[in-house]
Amino acid sequence: MTIEKNRYEAAVIGGGLAGLTAAVILARAGKSVVVLEKENQLGGLAQTTKMNGALFNLGPHAMYEGGAALRILSELGCLPKGGYASKSGMSGIINGSVLEVPAGLSLEENAEWSSLMSGLGQIDTESVQSISLQDWAVNHIRHERVRLLFHVMCRQWSYCDDMSVLSAGFAIKQGQLAGRGVHYVEGGWQIVINDLRDAAKKAGATIVTGYMAEQIMLKNGSVNALKLSDGTVIKVSSIIAAVGPHEVYRLVPDAEAMSISRWRAESRPLYAACLDVALRNMPYPERVFALGLDKPLYYSKHSGAVKLSDNGAHVLHVMKYNDNEYASNPKSDEKELIDFLELLEPGWDKEVVSIRFSPNVLVAHDSRTIHHHGAGPAPNPAVLEVPGLFVAGDWVGSEGRLADAAMASSKLAAEEVLRHA
Secondary structure, three states: OOOOOOEOOEEEEOOOHHHHHHHHHHHHOOOOEEEEEOOOOOOHHHOEEEEOOEEEEOOOOOEEOOOHHHHHHHHOOOOOOEEEOOOOOEEEEEOOEEEEOOOOOOHHHHHHHHHHHHOHHHOOHHHHOOOEHHHHHHHHOOOHHHHHHHHHHHHHHHOOOOOOOEEHHHHHHHHHHHHHOEEEEOOOOHHHHHHHHHHHHHOOOEEEEOOOEEEEEEEOOEEEEEEEOOOOEEEOOEEEEOOOHHHHHHHOOOHHHOHHHHHHHHOOOEEEEEEEEEEOOOOOOOOOEEEEOOOOEEEEEOEOOEOOEOOOOEEEEEEEEOOOOOOOOHHHHHHHHHHHHHHHOOOHHHHEEEEEEEEEEEEEOOOOEHHHOOOOOEOOOEOOOOOOEEEOOOOEOOOOOHHHHHHHHHHHHHHHHHHOO
């Protein structure tokens, strides 16, 4: 679709989960809204690619029962079909060997592990937002292997591998939600994107791809227009920038003197290397979930709970958490992931239907550290120095991680637009 007019009440920059959520809410409230996505396909990190019959999300994707994403999708009438990850069958990998949990633990370790996980829901997470997970674990977990297991579970819940900066309150809150159910999407996350797109268009929103925002234009300090890279100028009174802090900084004139500059400087992005694999048969089908205890590695089978192929193939995701290190070596990361998969599923390479390696994937724009008390660097969607400008994404606000944070902040941003209209 092309841009049909040069004036809208609101513009949304970014056609991922956050941007499309905001568009649905604004359009249903009667606002004229245009969504601009610089890529040729909507979805961002929520895209799904079909490869030889297998549906690959960009690495492992899931929603937590009780989290903002499922709640907001339900409110919008876009709740996807899905299934739930198994709560059994966890393996830990240490020194190149498989440690089955809890069978491989001692009686004392098993008792502490069971008590810790069963009591997770009773922890007051608000009181420990400014305490690092590392410090919390030292004070609350006696056995070293149990502490290590809890570290890697918190890494899986948060995608952050640095326990010295990760907020204990944030990580444990995610664990509480995960305990209620980890929801995989039937047919891949592109289903969610397509449903939000259709809902937004049905409500009257204009959605265009292949258009890059060049500059947010101000008049008397307030939002006045949006200039695109091809020179097109769209008059708007409100803008929701559903992109990362570096992109917002680029778009706003004189941003170095605003809170946007601080948000950009204080954000701590997270990266990962992802190996997505579809197999005809699994050599060890009982192995469905594993975490590296001495290396930042993850393995999970996502099919079974949901259908992710049209030929019966099993879809697995193997991932290396690279924390905030963008310049990780792709060749060594790929080898490490292949070796990890070989350890868990020896002979897997003879069963390959399709395979994809994605290096240096941006997982999140912020790590939710103790420095922001478990919240993102932007405390809320409003950019106070620029009336009419709001931000949304996984680095905004205090609720949730990844999709939860993106959708919760986009809903707040849309409500702020409507409140100040």
